[in-house]
Amino acid sequence: DADVTQTPRNRITKTGKRIMLECSQTKGHDRMYWYRQDPGLGLQLIYYSFDVKDINKGEISDGYSVSRQAQAKFSLSLESAIPNQTALYFCATSERGPDTQYFGPGTRLTVL
Amino acid sequence: GQQLNQSPQSMFIQEGEDVSMNCTSSSIFNTWLWYKQEPGEGPVLLIALYKAGELTSNGRLTAQFGITRKDSFLNISASIPSDVGIYFCDSGGSNYKLTFGKGTLLTVNP
Numbered sequence: 228d229a230d231v232t233q234t235p236r237n238r239i240t241k242t243g244k245r246i247m248l249e250c251s252q253t254k255g256h257d258r259m260y261w262y263r264q265d266p267g268l269g270l271q272l273i274y275y276s277f278d279v280k281d282i283n284k285g286e287i288s289d290g291y292s293v294s295r296q297a298q299a300k301f302s303l304s305l306e307s308a309i310p311n312q313t314a315l316y317f318c319a320t321s322e323r324g325p326d327t328q329y330f331g332p333g334t335r336l337t338v339l
Numbered sequence: 340g341q342q343l344n345q346s347p348q349s350m351f352i353q354e355g356e357d358v359s360m361n362c363t364s365s366s367i368f369n370t371w372l373w374y375k376q377e378p379g380e381g382p383v384l385l386i387a388l389y390k391a392g393e394l395t396s397n398g399r400l401t402a403q404f405g406i407t408r409k410d411s412f413l414n415i416s417a418s419i420p421s422d423v424g425i426y427f428c429d430s431g432g433s434n435y436k437l438t439f440g441k442g443t444l445l446t447v448n449p
Contacts, residue, residue, distance in 0.1 A: 231381070260436065269343075269427070269439035277435075285436070317381050325429065325437045326372055330381030 230254045231331035233318050239337045246305040248334050250318030259301040260319040260328070261285075261293060270317070276301060308338040342366075343440035345428055351446045358415040360443045362428030370431025371411035373402050374439070377424040382439075385426075386413070418447050 231252045240246055250259065261273040272285030274293040282293060290312060294302045305312055318331040344363045352358060362371070370389055374382040386397050388404035388411060395402055399416045411430075415422055423446055427439040 258435070262437070267441050269441060270437055272436045275435065319381070319437075321435075324434055325431060326370060326384070326387045328384070328437060330383070332379065332381050 229332070231318060231320055231329050233316075233331040233334050235334060236332065237335045239339065240308050241339050242307075242309055244308050244338075246308050246336065248303045248305075248316055248318075248336070250301045250303070250331055252299050252301075252318075252320045252329075252331075254320055254322075254329060255298070256320040256322050256329075257298065258321045258323070259295065260321070261291075261301065261303045262317045262319060263287065264315040264317060264333075273303065273316075305336075305338075308336075310338045312336065313338045343428060343430060343438070345426075345440035345443050347443060348441065349444040349446070351448065352418055354418060354420060354447055354449050356418050358418055358422070358445060359412065360414075360426060360445075361410060361412045362430070362440055363410040364430055365409065366430075366432070367408040368430040368432055369408070371402070371404050372429040372431060372437070373400075373411070373413050374427045374429065374437075375424045376427065376442075382427060382437075415445075418445075420447050420449050423447050 257278045260275045262270045276295045316334045319328045321328040373385045376382040386402040393404040401414045425442040427442045
């Protein structure tokens with residue numbers, strides 16, 4: 228079984244809808260992250276959490292919210308989806324710094 | 340944030356050829372990370388470099404931390420079709436997040 232899983236893998240939705248992307252990990256890591264990837268733009272950090280009681284905004288948190296339900300679970304919500312949130316979303320976990328990050332397989336989100 | 344330049348942007352090669360790509364920055368860094376992203380998958384760490392001049396191998400992959408600490412190189416020897424993907428570098432400019440450059444898209448023709 229994969230160490231970091233994301234659901235759904237693909238989602239098409241309409242403008243204004245609320246969407247939740249889920250991430251689960253079995254690595255036992257305290258740190259979890261949500262990134263957004265757009266073609267040719269690298270990764271942008273949305274939110275990150277160093278433990279269950281710690282939530283921090285990343286570079287592009289506007290329009291997004293997160294919930295760290297447990298050490299193993301970190302969910303990303305789009306309260307009211309808009310077309311420019313169409314992207315590939317990755318969850319990642321790490322034991323410490325960026326050189327120990329493990330990524331999930333990604334969720335491809337399309338907002339019409 | 341860190342500004343990384345990866346080149347080339349894309350490569351089309353024949354199976355068996357060697358590949359070389361690089362990543363440069365105007366700033367000095369203490370870490371270089373190389374990731375590979377295959378279609379439909381998340382990025383996977385290939386090699387991490389922590390010291391200027393360091394040369395590290397992972398199978399057919401070899402990466403070097405430039406002596407100026409402003410660049411890094413990744414070489415793939417005797418390419419095979421499963422080497423296809425996008426290769427990203429990160430200069431470890433943050434102690435918690437990855438940023439990645441724009442990536443090098445590698446296509447290997449059998």
